[in-house]
Amino acid sequence: MSLIVQKFGGSSVADAERVMNVASIVTDTYAKGNDVVVVVSAQGDTTDDLIDKANEINPKASKREKDMLLAAGEQISISLLAMAIEKLGYHAVSLLGWQAGFETSSAHTSARIKRVDASRIKREIDKKNIVIVAGFQGLSKYGDITTLGRGGSDTSAVAIAAAMHADLCQIFTDVEGVYTADPRKVKNAMKLSEISYDEMLELATLGAQVLNNRSVEMAKKYNIELEVLSSLKKASGTIVKEKSKMEKMLISSVAKDTDVARISVTGIPNVPGLAFKLFTKLSAKDINVDIILQSIGHDGKKDITFTIAKDRVDEAVECLKAYVETIGANEVLYDDTVAKVSIVGAGMESHAGVAAKMFEALYDAQINIQMISTSEIKVSVLIDAADADKAVSAIHAKFFD
Numbered sequence: 001m002s003l004i005v006q007k008f009g010g011s012s013v014a015d016a017e018r019v020m021n022v023a024s025i026v027t028d029t030y031a032k033g034n035d036v037v038v039v040v041s042a043q044g045d046t047t048d049d050l051i052d053k054a055n056e057i058n059p060k061a062s063k064r065e066k067d068m069l070l071a072a073g074e075q076i077s078i079s080l081l082a083m084a085i086e087k088l089g090y091h092a093v094s095l096l097g098w099q100a101g102f103e104t105s106s107a108h109t110s111a112r113i114k115r116v117d118a119s120r121i122k123r124e125i126d127k128k129n130i131v132i133v134a135g136f137q138g139l140s141k142y143g144d145i146t147t148l149g150r151g152g153s154d155t156s157a158v159a160i161a162a163a164m165h166a167d168l169c170q171i172f173t174d175v176e177g178v179y180t181a182d183p184r185k186v187k188n189a190m191k192l193s194e195i196s197y198d199e200m201l202e203l204a205t206l207g208a209q210v211l212n213n214r215s216v217e218m219a220k221k222y223n224i225e226l227e228v229l230s231s232l233k234k235a236s237g238t239i240v241k242e243k244s245k246m247e248k249m250l251i252s253s254v255a256k257d258t259d260v261a262r263i264s265v266t267g268i269p270n271v272p273g274l275a276f277k278l279f280t281k282l283s284a285k286d287i288n289v290d291i292i293l294q295s296i297g298h299d300g301k302k303d304i305t306f307t308i309a310k311d312r313v314d315e316a317v318e319c320l321k322a323y324v325e326t327i328g329a330n331e332v333l334y335d336d337t338v339a340k341v342s343i344v345g346a347g348m349e350s351h352a353g354v355a356a357k358m359f360e361a362l363y364d365a366q367i368n369i370q371m372i373s374t375s376e377i378k379v380s381v382l383i384d385a386a387d388a389d390k391a392v393s394a395i396h397a398k399f400f401d
């Protein structure tokens, strides 16, 4: 007998028929003699709809209240799934994050899981229940409901698998696994049979939505193998693990992130310490900076350009404008019609010319590169958002056709 954690995303539970489909996958697993803990997300676009509802009333609502609202989405799907399982003649119990023992930080809307006290889940399993847990949510030390950030149900599933030493953690979604590019955007994207934690972590961070990056980080930390597979079609999926034979491939996938904006601060006096002070202003506001480019100074002045998440632009520009005046720099410019396109692959560590090949694909497609950043296993370029899909296809074709 094994303990299996199965997570189902929003599209897998989008309507009554899909909920019944999930119930049959779960009960099949249980009927084979396994203990099963299920994590579910809110149905379909529920979380987006809840965000719209909040914005209709008060776009500046406190994050605590946003969490209170957003957590409601998962409460609907866990109870519906429990009812579907009951209908098939099995015993199920649905639990909200706090009931399932999810203790988190108090950073509302992007809380981190501190601990999962799995004693309640264990008691329910001992009673022969199929346990269904609301993903994406927990409780802060102040007794408030928190959420883990968009896509956080993946992390909830991995956290349970880690806390309970599960034998298997399956992430069911609306595609058959992890592909060489988003299979909805690139026709001939290929399913990978395996991918390493490190590559998957880069991919998830660089915009491949299929797994949340924190879930991969946690899976790597606790050495939990993940299987990503379809809830709609019976087929083998992708295994995410420490070492993957796919590392022999030059690259494993192409990713796109349109949630970025570029900010430039121009005419900064060319003296020591100003970059430090500028980025300290941003970090004080908890704004993450990604690609950074500094121009060679001229006439005692230099420009610094960097990227941040699109939804932080207003805050960043406001705080930098005030700062720029105090140091006599020229101005703060921004552009939020940009996209980051990246290639990821452990193979590039030992092969020369991978970046050049990517740039050639962009040149062939006549796409201009604004910024470049690299690490051992990835190359990212910042380009015009309007060119993003064309760029992904051109790069994918160059490496995989």
Ligand code: ADP
Residues within 6 Å of the ligand: 008, 009, 010, 011, 012, 041, 151, 172, 173, 174, 175, 177, 178, 179, 180, 181, 182, 183, 184, 207, 208, 209, 210, 211, 253
């Ligand atoms: P869920 O609701 O199950 O959590 P998500 O929508 O969060 O599902 O993630 C699945 C989606 O990720 C797919 O529908 C696909 O469009 C997208 N995706 C992006 N890049 C990739 C990739 N490299 N491989 C597979 N899917 C990807």
Ligand code: ASP
Residues within 6 Å of the ligand: 009, 010, 041, 042, 047, 048, 073, 135, 136, 149, 150, 151, 152, 153, 154
């Ligand atoms: N329902 C949440 C979201 O839409 C969590 C998740 O789907 O993982 O982001």
Ligand code: MG
Residues within 6 Å of the ligand: 009, 151, 154, 209, 210, 211, 212
């Ligand atoms: Mg998801």
